[in-house]
Amino acid sequence: MSPCSSFRPALEENSGVHRRKYKRYAKGTYVGLLAYILQDSPNKMLTFRQIMERLGVFVAGDRKGLENNIRVCLSSNKCFVKVPVDPDYPNARRNFWKVEESCITPKMLRRHFKDMTDMLPSLEPQCQVKCDTGAALDPPSPASISKENTQPVKFSSSFSIESLLKNDHSAHLRIPPVQDRGGLNDLRLTPAAGSSVCWERSVYSFTQSYYMYSSAAAGLSGIPAVRKSLSAAHEHALYPSQLSSYHSQTVQSRISASPPLPHDLRYLRW
DNA sequence: GCCTGTTTATTAGACT
DNA sequence: AGTCTAATAAACAGGC
Numbered sequence: 001m002s003p004c005s006s007f008r009p010a011l012e013e014n015s016g017v018h019r020r021k022y023k024r025y026a027k028g029t030y031v032g033l034l035a036y037i038l039q040d041s042p043n044k045m046l047t048f049r050q051i052m053e054r055l056g057v058f059v060a061g062d063r064k065g066l067e068n069n070i071r072v073c074l075s076s077n078k079c080f081v082k083v084p085v086d087p088d089y090p091n092a093r094r095n096f097w098k099v100e101e102s103c104i105t106p107k108m109l110r111r112h113f114k115d116m117t118d119m120l121p122s123l124e125p126q127c128q129v130k131c132d133t134g135a136a137l138d139p140p141s142p143a144s145i146s147k148e149n150t151q152p153v154k155f156s157s158s159f160s161i162e163s164l165l166k167n168d169h170s171a172h173l174r175i176p177p178v179q180d181r182g183g184l185n186d187l188r189l190t191p192a193a194g195s196s197v198c199w200e201r202s203v204y205s206f207t208q209s210y211y212m213y214s215s216a217a218a219g220l221s222g223i224p225a226v227r228k229s230l231s232a233a234h235e236h237a238l239y240p241s242q243l244s245s246y247h248s249q250t251v252q253s254r255i256s257a258s259p260p261l262p263h264d265l266r267y268l269r270w
Numbered sequence: 271g272c273c274t275g276t277t278t279a280t281t282a283g284a285c286t
Numbered sequence: 287a288g289t290c291t292a293a294t295a296a297a298c299a300g301g302c
Contacts, residue, residue: 029292048274067274069294075276076292082275093274093301111284111291273302278295285290 030073032112034080038099045083045098048074079103 037054038046046054051074052067074080074097081103082095 031292065294068296069292071275072277072294073292095274271302274300275298276300277298280296281292281294283290283292286288 029112030069031077031079031108034070034073034097035099035104035112038080038097043096045096047085047094047096051097079108 033055034051037051038044041050041054048071051070052063055066055070056063079100080097081100083098085094085096
C-alpha cells in the first residue's frame with residue numbers, strides 16, 4: 001500500500017449535492033504542513049504570500065480554494081499567531097505568521113504529526129505516555145483554561161517541534177539523495193542514526209505524503225491534482241537537509257546564509 | 271479590484 | 287452511535 005493509495009477523488013458521480021470537492025488527505029493535515037513550513041523557514045515565520053509560495057511546490061490546481069483553506073487554518077488555529085511585518089506601524093493585514101509552540105498540545109502533535117510518529121516508533125511511546133495521562137488530552141475545563149494560558153505547555157520531548165527541528169538543524173549526517181530513498185516502509189531506525197535521521201526522513205515522507213486534490217482538478221475535471229515534480233532548487237528549498245551538497249555546509253554557514261531578521265525586512269514588499 | 275484576515279455554516283472522516 | 291474536528295465554501299470587512 002503506497003502512502004497515498006487511499007487518496008480518492010471525493011466527488012460524487014451526481015455531485016452538486018455535496019459541497020466537499022476535496023478528499024480529506026489520507027495523511028497529514030494543513031496544520032501539520034503549515035507548522036512544518038513555518039518552522040523550517042529561516043526566521044520561523046512567513047507572510048501569507050510566502051507560505052503560499054512554499055505550498056505551491058506541493059500543490060497544483062485551484063489556488064483560490066487553497067488560499068482560502070490556508071487562511072482559515074491560520075486564523076482558526078491558535079497555534080498560529082501573527083507578527084506584524086512592521087512593529088512600528090502594525091497593520092492588521094500585513095503580518096508574518098509563526099507557530100506558537102506553547103499552544104501545541106500533545107493531542108495536536110499526535111493528530112497533525114501522526115504520520116511522523118508512525119514512522120518514529122521510538123518516539124511514539126513518549127508521546128503516548130503524555131497523551132495517555134489524560135490531563136493533557138482532555139478538553140480544557142473553563143477553570144483550567146486560565147491556568148493553561150498562564151502556564152504554557154512546553155514540550156521537551158524529542159518529538160516536540162522545537163526538539164525535532166533542533167535535531168534537524170544540527171544534523172551533519174549524510175542522507176541519500178531523494179531518488180535513492182525508499183518509501184515509508186523502508187525506514188529503519190538504527191541506534192547510530194539517531195533522531196536526526198528519523199526527523200529528516202520523517203519530514204521527507206511527511207511532505208511527500210501531501211498529494212493534494214485541488215478543487216479545480218478534482219472538482220472540475222475529475223483529475224486529481226498531483227504533486228509537482230520538484231526542481232533541484234525546490235528540493236533544496238523544501239528539503240535542504242536531504243541534499244548531500246547541502247550537508248557540505250556547516251551549520252554556521254547555514255545561519256549566515258539565512259535572510260536578515262524580519263525587522264530588517266519590514267519595508268520590503270512581499 | 272485585489273489581497274488579507276475573520277467568521278460562519280456545512281460536510282464527512284476520525285475518534286471515543 | 288454520537289461527538290469531535292479538519293476541510294471546504296462563501297461572505298464580509300478593511301487595507302493597499
